Amino acid sequence: GNSVTQMEGPVTLSEEAFLTINCTYTATGYPSLFWYVQYPGEGLQLLLKATKADDKGSNKGFEATYRKETTSFHLEKGSVQVSDSAVYFCALRSGQAGTALIFGKGTTLSVSS
């Protein structure tokens, strides 16, 4: 079946450090890939997405590239801020009609000043 594996957290960084959160997936066909972010006490918000191989999603300084050959969608940001502290979820939606988003377990990021 479809699944998403994310690196375990928590990830603790200083402000302006470089961020990578690894995400790999298993899916039939060619899924769409997403990163969602959850701030404390809130629901999830879409951060970025990519819908086909080699697409790069980007938003708010975050980037992720859909790598079909390595089945990966790693999240990166060149310089993190304290306000980026949140839980980040990698997710996929398969090409079959009528399927929902499947999430990874989430990675907690904590950025200190």
Added chain:
Amino acid sequence: NAGVMQNPRHLVRRRGQEARLRCSPMKGHSHVYWYRQLPEEGLKFMVYLQKENIIDESGMPKERFSAEFPKEGPSILRIQQVVRGDSAAYFCASSPSGRMTGELFFGEGSRLTVL
């Protein structure tokens, strides 16, 4: 355009009682999804509904849990005879279509505590 509205935000029940969680999707959205978030376990898919139809309930426990999305009114996730293990945050999401490239829009969640 109001976002996905969930209520109640917090619900406390004693073991054996029933819990009803409501979700009003965004205007124009006819697809609703329920997820459960347990500490340290991330988000687990439960059920996917389109107006009056259950599309996928593969993540729903076989007993005590049910969901509906009637023609009129909100989607409801119902948990009968709650147990302590049902304590979790339940999130609802909606989308205008079932396209695989489409974004899901999430509510702020309903946090159920079972005493």
